[in-house]
Amino acid sequence: MSAIIKRGALTDRAMRISWIEPEPPADPIDHERAALVAEIDTLRDALRRAGEDAEEAARAAYEEGLKHAADRESDRTEALGSGIEEAIVAFSRKLEAIDGLAALLARKALDKMFDGIGDRAAIVEAMLARQLRELRAGCAIAVHVAAKDFGNAADLDRLARTFTSVSTIAVDERLPAGSCRIDLKLGHLDLSVRERWEQVAAVLDELAGQATA
Numbered sequence: 596m597s598a599i600i601k602r603g604a605l606t607d608r609a610m611r612i613s614w615i616e617p618e619p620p621a622d623p624i625d626h627e628r629a630a631l632v633a634e635i636d637t638l639r640d641a642l643r644r645a646g647e648d649a650e651e652a653a654r655a656a657y658e659e660g661l662k663h664a665a666d667r668e669s670d671r672t673e674a675l676g677s678g679i680e681e682a683i684v685a686f687s688r689k690l691e692a693i694d695g696l697a698a699l700l701a702r703k704a705l706d707k708m709f710d711g712i713g714d715r716a717a718i719v720e721a722m723l724a725r726q727l728r729e730l731r732a733g734c735a736i737a738v739h740v741a742a743k744d745f746g747n748a749a750d751l752d753r754l755a756r757t758f759t760s761v762s763t764i765a766v767d768e769r770l771p772a773g774s775c776r777i778d779l780k781l782g783h784l785d786l787s788v789r790e791r792w793e794q795v796a797a798v799l800d801e802l803a804g805q806a807t808a
Contacts, residue, residue: 715773716744718788720754723775726786727758730779737763737778741770 719740727735738754738761745751745766754764763778770776773788 715788716750719744719773719775719786720757722786722788722791723754723758723777726777726784727760730777732760734779735761735777736780737761737765739765739767739770739776739778741772741774742766742768743772744775 723738723740738758740754745754751764751766758764761777767776771787771789775786777784777786
């Protein structure tokens, strides 16, 4: 009976001991899941930093673009101003060239006109009329004209009727064609179509020379 009891006691102890079992090994799936979670967190952090870096890069690029745009606008404005200034200078030069060309053409045209004048009496008469108008009344006492311009009595008669303020109108054989002389109370005044033309030609030559300089 006692043996049976002891055996039963041992059996009961064995039964109690059999319930104390070691902890089961960790599930590898749990380990992989934890590793994946950590990797995801790392990737999320890297993605966040990348987004911040991208925003900073975009902001810097935008500011740099604005700066370059302003620089280009400034350069374009400067280039435009320089181009306008160059155009004005070029246009001024063209105007000067045109002025010089006009003076040169006038010079040549007047050369031909002067060389083509056969009868210069009308020019001398107009020159005398203008000069006598500028003189004070009574200053001129005589007018001498060239025989080549006023060679007949009708011409002298016309001059006498035209210049009534002059007491004497005479023909001078020594005067070249296109010339005349006005005797004044004090001295005399020599007039010449050629000399007047040479004065005008000198002015035209000067204008043409200034334009081509």
